[in-house]
Amino acid sequence: MESIVVRGGRPLNGTLRVQGSKNSALPILAACVLTDGVCVLNNCPVLTDVGAAVKILRCLGCRVTRAGHTLTVDARDVSCDCIPFALMREMRSSIVFLGAMLSRLGRAKLCAPGGCEIGARPIDLHLAALRTLGVQVTDCDGALDFRVTKRLRGAVIRLPFPSVGATENVMLAAVFADGQTTVLNAAREPEIEDLARFLNACGCRVHLCAGGTVVINGVRRAHGAEHTVIPDRIAALGTMAATAACGGDVTLTDVVPAHFQSVHRVFLRAGCRLDVKADTLRIRSDGRLRAVGTICTLPYPGFPTDAQAAVMAMLCTAKGTSRMTETIFERRFNHVPQLQRMGAHIKIKGNAAVISGVTRLHGAAVCAGDLRAGGALVAAALAAEGVSTITGVHHIDRGYEDPEGQLRMLGADIERSGGSGNETAESE
Numbered sequence: 001m002e003s004i005v006v007r008g009g010r011p012l013n014g015t016l017r018v019q020g021s022k023n024s025a026l027p028i029l030a031a032c033v034l035t036d037g038v039c040v041l042n043n044c045p046v047l048t049d050v051g052a053a054v055k056i057l058r059c060l061g062c063r064v065t066r067a068g069h070t071l072t073v074d075a076r077d078v079s080c081d082c083i084p085f086a087l088m089r090e091m092r093s094s095i096v097f098l099g100a101m102l103s104r105l106g107r108a109k110l111c112a113p114g115g116c117e118i119g120a121r122p123i124d125l126h127l128a129a130l131r132t133l134g135v136q137v138t139d140c141d142g143a144l145d146f147r148v149t150k151r152l153r154g155a156v157i158r159l160p161f162p163s164v165g166a167t168e169n170v171m172l173a174a175v176f177a178d179g180q181t182t183v184l185n186a187a188r189e190p191e192i193e194d195l196a197r198f199l200n201a202c203g204c205r206v207h208l209c210a211g212g213t214v215v216i217n218g219v220r221r222a223h224g225a226e227h228t229v230i231p232d233r234i235a236a237l238g239t240m241a242a243t244a245a246c247g248g249d250v251t252l253t254d255v256v257p258a259h260f261q262s263v264h265r266v267f268l269r270a271g272c273r274l275d276v277k278a279d280t281l282r283i284r285s286d287g288r289l290r291a292v293g294t295i296c297t298l299p300y301p302g303f304p305t306d307a308q309a310a311v312m313a314m315l316c317t318a319k320g321t322s323r324m325t326e327t328i329f330e331r332r333f334n335h336v337p338q339l340q341r342m343g344a345h346i347k348i349k350g351n352a353a354v355i356s357g358v359t360r361l362h363g364a365a366v367c368a369g370d371l372r373a374g375g376a377l378v379a380a381a382l383a384a385e386g387v388s389t390i391t392g393v394h395h396i397d398r399g400y401e402d403p404e405g406q407l408r409m410l411g412a413d414i415e416r417s418g419g420s421g422n423e424t425a426e427s428e
Helices: 022-034 048-060 092-105 124-132 164-174 190-201 233-246 257-269 305-315 336-341 371-383 393-397 403-408
Strands: 003-007 012-017 038-042 063-067 070-074 107-110 135-140 143-148 156-158 180-184 205-209 213-217 226-228 248-253 273-276 280-285 294-296 321-325 345-349 352-356 365-367 387-391 413-417
Touching: 003 371, 003 393, 012 233, 022 038, 022 048, 022 070, 022 092, 022 164, 022 190, 022 233, 048 063, 048 070, 048 092, 092 107, 092 124, 092 143, 092 164, 124 135, 124 164, 164 180, 164 190, 164 213, 190 205, 190 226, 233 248, 233 257, 233 280, 233 305, 233 371, 257 273, 257 280, 257 305, 305 321, 305 336, 305 352, 305 371, 336 345, 336 365, 336 371, 371 387, 371 393, 371 403, 387 393, 403 413
Parallel strands: 012 248, 038 226, 156 180, 294 321, 365 387
Antiparallel strands: 003 387, 003 413, 038 070, 063 070, 107 143, 135 143, 180 213, 205 213, 248 280, 273 280, 321 352, 345 352
């Protein structure tokens, strides 16, 4: 069984370039389906989720090649309207291909998506919004059949929750719709902005307004374009949490600190020192952290749910008691029993975790149950005394590019056993 082995207790020091954003690359890859030309995407991370998206693109009729961190997608021959069950189950973000397929082909057939088991993430918001645009949805023995009779029509859509996936799907579906589509209470994440920039570069007309409103004016076609994916703010936060817990001095480059400004104050309250510039962030920690009070996960620009696990791992050795309230997903504490195996004192009360800091964590055999839990366990293992063995590595590879290689550059004693790292299958 593949595992990551960490010998903890060493500070992290050095400079690290932040990878491209997984949560930005995936919807932009889906958006390539809209175009009748060639798209060049720079700064695409090497991840298994990106590999799964590439397999879906090829299934739909695209030609895809990779050179380093650049993906080239030729979508001129898109014709297939069905994503097989096995590909849909590989990752949650596969659902974002739906809007693009409906715009390009007027039809789509797929099953519910897979991904991490972190609680119910129904696609009801997606379906309700697409129906408002004129999509007909039929349940065919567990698979969903989507049809557009003539052409999608613009509409006013108010999302009951600012869902990132639903916002992306509406944007992709509405770019070719008749008239104007207005999405109220839309998600406001930087990844939404990045998708809008790519769509506009392809000739679409997408405007992001203040307060979470997206306006899309339909066009007749989209052409290919070149685009650079934004840095991954969640990967950056994971490295910051590990540095805070271990102690050390790390500078992150090619990053946009403004994308996770809401989290800066958590590190400052914990006793870290931050030097923030336009595209770099330096974090210094002596490893003696303080409790930070209560943190509540919220839609952007609030504290991101994807950072909850890594920050909790950091707070396990902070002096005092911290409280983490999870408002986005109802089962996003499955990393807690694993942290407890390492000596953490955490109690779950409903949708809140109460973390009482201990003097130190100790190495243990633990298993990552989802992507962000895996990142948290790596951070905890780096700070712990002794050796930790982390299994469930396939979850980590979904969102973190070469994690052991990146952390070794900062002085960590970490290696992979029984595998060969991220396997994207992009060259198959």
